[in-house]
Amino acid sequence: GESVGLHLPTLSVQEGDNSIINCAYSNSASDYFIWYKQESGKGPQFIIDIRSNMDKRQGQRVTVLLNKTVKHLSLQIAATQPGDSAVYFCAEIRYGQNFVFGPGTRLSVLP
């Protein structure tokens, strides 16, 4: 299940299950959204992006959904694997301005 830890929300899933990581963004004028994955001690890795004129985009084992009405973004990971354990964070971007990554969600994959 999902719980709020001391620093980051944490999502624990069984290996093989699907994961859904959620993100609320703040700026309705944001042009572009990105999901990143960051493993401990490493820099972030781009996973998938979506433009504000889309509501769904699929990649390899991942799907991003954008609901502009409620300013909500989600990342779905199919058949979660141990290697998916990491912190996932979304970023909202408005071109020409500083943009900010959210604090992230820690995904723990249980054997």
Place this chain on the structure above:
Amino acid sequence: GAGVSQSPSNKVTEKGKDVELRCDPISGHTALYWYRQRLGQGLEFLIYFQGNSAPDKSGLPSDRFSAERTGESVSTLTIQRTQQEDSAVYLCASSLGLAGGLERDTQYFGPGTRLTVL
């Protein structure tokens, strides 16, 4: 303001020339990141500095790219013998840092440097 600043904002150079891009992070931020964004594409991670630890250079695309950071302050990204494929927006971000290397915190980005290689 107190945000991340980058200079220059725009740089046009000729193929084969070296360029140096500068990033001034938010004061007190121990972590600093460089990213590249090509037109119409997502952010590509280049390099990550965290305090006095060895930087994570795993994203640098070739040995023409290098970056340095002096203590916990300014960073410079250097591209030698620029190629047209290097044309992109180069973004720097900083954050408070990773407590014990386990937590992520919010990154604040600068406005970027738009590099055009002719």
